[in-house]
Amino acid sequence: MTMPADETFNGLSAKEWTVLSKNVWNDVSSPRQSHHLLHGATFPAALAERVLSLYSGRGDIVFDPFAGIGTTVIAAAKLDRVGVGIELQEQFCKLASSLIDKEKMDLFSNKESVRHEVICDDARALDKHLYSNSVQLTLSAPPYPNLDTRPPKAKGPGRPRKSDPLEEMSERVPAHSLRQDDFGNFGYPMYLEELKTVFRKVLNVTREGGYSIWVVRDQRDTYDGARYIPVHADIINLGLSTGWRHHDLIVWDQNDQRRLMLLGYPNVFYSNLNCSYLVVFRKPKDK
Numbered sequence: 001m002t003m004p005a006d007e008t009f010n011g012l013s014a015k016e017w018t019v020l021s022k023n024v025w026n027d028v029s030s031p032r033q034s035h036h037l038l039h040g041a042t043f044p045a046a047l048a049e050r051v052l053s054l055y056s057g058r059g060d061i062v063f064d065p066f067a068g069i070g071t072t073v074i075a076a077a078k079l080d081r082v083g084v085g086i087e088l089q090e091q092f093c094k095l096a097s098s099l100i101d102k103e104k105m106d107l108f109s110n111k112e113s114v115r116h117e118v119i120c121d122d123a124r125a126l127d128k129h130l131y132s133n134s135v136q137l138t139l140s141a142p143p144y145p146n147l148d149t150r151p152p153k154a155k156g157p158g159r160p161r162k163s164d165p166l167e168e169m170s171e172r173v174p175a176h177s178l179r180q181d182d183f184g185n186f187g188y189p190m191y192l193e194e195l196k197t198v199f200r201k202v203l204n205v206t207r208e209g210g211y212s213i214w215v216v217r218d219q220r221d222t223y224d225g226a227r228y229i230p231v232h233a234d235i236i237n238l239g240l241s242t243g244w245r246h247h248d249l250i251v252w253d254q255n256d257q258r259r260l261m262l263l264g265y266p267n268v269f270y271s272n273l274n275c276s277y278l279v280v281f282r283k284p285k286d287k
């Protein structure tokens with residue numbers, strides 16, 4: 001038996017619910033605008049809007065502890081959710097605020113009527129900004145960890161380019177800040193350890209039955225023989241170890257956005273890592 005859409009927790013009809021239940025997404029690309037290029041690691045607006053429409057309802061609080069230029073918060077404004085983000089870098093907070101204001105100007109005559117903001121702080125201080133048991137959904141993409149342990153001068157712009165794309169990838173200077181509290185500067189063990197703090201605190205601010213969704217991509221450690229790093233599996237284990245229930249795994253197929261590269265040819269075959277994972281956790285009822 002189905003029920004009217006306005007009686008389901010997310011406002012979806014049974015038909016929409018079924019159509020949107022595919023676990024491989026290849027239809028969430030949205031055009032990149034100039035402000036996306038200023039950041040360089042944003043996820044598409046369509047992806048954020050899809051996630052919010054599946055895992056939250058109107059008026060719910062949606063949170064992003066690594067908010068970048070505020071894609072999650074802007075989706076919240078569009079879909080009538082309350083959106084809160086935290087972002088370390090001031091220039092991204094400022095850009096997020098102006099994009100949010102613009103979105104709200106377009107949507108509401110009184111732009112102060114619903115709260116949407118990106119707070120400039122460290123994700124690990126999230127409990128300063130949110131009440132316990134208040135958030136319905138967290139959607140976030142943390143920065144990639146730093147797999148490059150070489151001294152900075154070995155990575156400078158004047159270095160010669162490598163002919164193998166896999167090696168060349170390892171030579172690129174990562175697009176994160178030089179700040180010590182930037183997760184993009186943490187080596188992988190420290191990265192996972194510090195994310196644990198964020199996961200524990202997110203669990204505390206999430207209400208029972210609420211969701212937490214992490215957009216991550218597996219990596220190859222090109223400094224260690226192209227060893228495969230199953231980031232999504234490590235994130236699942238991290239969630240389980242901090243009290244979350246693993247609820248789902250969605251593959252975001254990015255083959256249409258990324259050029260295929262000839263890797264390891266002709267000696268070793270590697271696949272191009274052209275998908276990301278949405279690791280979906282749920283807060284158990286008794287936490």
Ligand SMILES: C[S@@+](CC[C@H](N)C(=O)[O-])C[C@H]1O[C@@H](n2cnc3c(N)ncnc32)[C@H](O)[C@@H]1O
Pocket residue numbers: 039041042043044065066067068069070071072086087088089092121122123124140141142143144181182183184
């Ligand atoms: C992959 S980007 C997120 C982009 C975002 N999803 C968007 O669409 O705009 C990760 C962000 O985490 C931020 N970040 C890094 N370390 C942080 C920390 N300790 N606390 C909060 N944000 C941090 C980076 O500055 C970066 O903007």
